Amino acid sequence: MTGAAHPIIAESELESYIACPSCDALLRDRNVGANDIASCPRCHSVIEAPRPLAMTRIIMLAFAALILLVGALFFPFLELEAAGMVRRATLFDTVAVYSSGLNAPLSYGMAALIIVIPVVRFASLLYVLGPMALGWYPLRYAAPVFRFAESMRPWAMVEVFLVGVAVALVKVAGLASVSLGPAFWAFSALVVVTVFKDNFMSRVTVWKTLDTRRRS
Amino acid sequence: MEDARHATQVLTAHAAGLIGCTSCGKVHGQGAARCARCGMPLSPPDGRSLQKVWAWLIAGLIVYIPANVFPMLRTTNLGRTTDNTIIGGVVDLAEHGDYGVAAIVFIASVVIPLGKFAAIAYLALSISRTVRLNADRRHVLFVIVEFIGRWSMIDVFVVAILSSLVTLDFTATVRPGIAAVSFALSVAFTMVSALSFDPRLIWDNEYPPRAKGTEA
Numbered sequence: 001m002t003g004a005a006h007p008i009i010a011e012s013e014l015e016s017y018i019a020c021p022s023c024d025a026l027l028r029d030r031n032v033g034a035n036d037i038a039s040c041p042r043c044h045s046v047i048e049a050p051r052p053l054a055m056t057r058i059i060m061l062a063f064a065a066l067i068l069l070v071g072a073l074f075f076p077f078l079e080l081e082a083a084g085m086v087r088r089a090t091l092f093d094t095v096a097v098y099s100s101g102l103n104a105p106l107s108y109g110m111a112a113l114i115i116v117i118p119v120v121r122f123a124s125l126l127y128v129l130g131p132m133a134l135g136w137y138p139l140r141y142a143a144p145v146f147r148f149a150e151s152m153r154p155w156a157m158v159e160v161f162l163v164g165v166a167v168a169l170v171k172v173a174g175l176a177s178v179s180l181g182p183a184f185w186a187f188s189a190l191v192v193v194t195v196f197k198d199n200f201m202s203r204v205t206v207w208k209t210l211d212t213r214r215r216s
Numbered sequence: 217m218e219d220a221r222h223a224t225q226v227l228t229a230h231a232a233g234l235i236g237c238t239s240c241g242k243v244h245g246q247g248a249a250r251c252a253r254c255g256m257p258l259s260p261p262d263g264r265s266l267q268k269v270w271a272w273l274i275a276g277l278i279v280y281i282p283a284n285v286f287p288m289l290r291t292t293n294l295g296r297t298t299d300n301t302i303i304g305g306v307v308d309l310a311e312h313g314d315y316g317v318a319a320i321v322f323i324a325s326v327v328i329p330l331g332k333f334a335a336i337a338y339l340a341l342s343i344s345r346t347v348r349l350n351a352d353r354r355h356v357l358f359v360i361v362e363f364i365g366r367w368s369m370i371d372v373f374v375v376a377i378l379s380s381l382v383t384l385d386f387t388a389t390v391r392p393g394i395a396a397v398s399f400a401l402s403v404a405f406t407m408v409s410a411l412s413f414d415p416r417l418i419w420d421n422e423y424p425p426r427a428k429g430t431e432a
Contacts, residue, residue, distance in 0.1 A: 014234070014243045014244070014245065017229075017243045018236075018241040018242070018243065019228075019229035019234070019235075019236020019237065019241050019242075019243050020236070020241065021236070021237070021238050021239060021240070021241050022238075022355070022415045022416070023228075023355070023415060023416055023418070023419040024228040024229050024230055024236050024261055024416040024419065024420070025226045025227070025228055025229075025419070026226075026227050026228055026229045026231075026232055026234070026236070026243070029241075041226065042226045042419065043351075043352070043355050043415075043419060044352075044355075045355075045359070047241060078377065078381055080381045080382070087381055087382075089377065089380045089381045093380040094373075094376045094377050094379075094380040095376070096380070097376045097379040097380045097392060105397060106372070106392075106396060106397045106400055109400060109404075110372070110373070110376060110400075113369070114373075143253075143254055143255050144255060146254075147239065147254055147255060147256060150239070154362070154365070154366055154407060154411065155366075155407075157366055157369055157373075160366055160367055160369050160370055160373065161373050163320070163367075163370055164369075164370050164371075164372075164373030164374045164376075164377060165373075165377060167317055167320060167321060167370060167374045168373075168374045168377040168378050168381070170309075170314050170317045171309065171314075171317070171374065171378060172378065172381060172382060178381075203239070203240070204240055204241050207239070207240035207241075207242075207253055207254050208240075208253075210253075210254075211253050
């Protein structure tokens, strides 16, 4: 296996090491305090960046995001006025556009990307981190739920949709008078909340916390 | 090797005969199949993930062709129907003088997808070949590709929003063309391709003899 240059690590010592999730560098695991950042010396990716009260904050932000998302769903986000007629588009209308012909599967895809996956992600974060913030033991299936929530992260496309709304706004601006509906602002707030939440999120820290709470 | 000053000093979990979890960093002894902390399936950084990368990348390339050939947007204005491909839409926007928005759509639906195809292919090829960019640079490239891929969805969302807004009650009607579904698939496939890429391989290349020796 390895030459004499590196000592082989005993099974009992594995606990005190961590492998960089992006480049596999074997590093000595240390307790990373709040506001401290542990990054890999080789690939410079951040391994752990815990923030004070991160769990509580993530929960509050996820809760806020869920409420905003409900608002964004049921209110119109754009209103179009031409020749005395008013047309309001809600998120549901937009998703339903693709429901006919060859594009039908896209309807489900869009519903998943901008409604279902974000809702499921926020709900799973509440389920996993709620007990953590209160200092309880993790609930059953907390680990698979959190793993699922993390794997869905690139597929929650709320902010991409928001930019799409802005582009569409410019495109129809010449056709009719357009105004932004309440859902647009709910969406904007949702994007800000998501950015804050991702900022507080430190995946490795959550896994470590889940692990220690489970054993005690 | 330009980055020899720190890179060669680092021992990887793989080189030490261990397996590191790519999700939470926990180090396991050889033979472990699933991470004991987060339940993620464990795999050594061998080239097997590259097959998946290539398969999804080729699938993404194939569906990108109809996405550009067929119309993305079908506009009916006073009985006159015009079909707009992706490029056509960009040209339309630019002719109206909306250069900023034209640039956003052009970057999101042409530059990013093409750049992603090239970047993923380059990264995958760089594993078995010597290339000019060092591991540091290639790691940055990978992080960018992973981050930026989802933004290509903008045009699909724009088409959906436009179609839901500009409907039959107006003089103009906008319907999605069949390119929308293939474009969305192309974005999704390349996202899966980038997600299946194992970034540990970028760094493994830095020590070919030992890494190859342990696999055999």
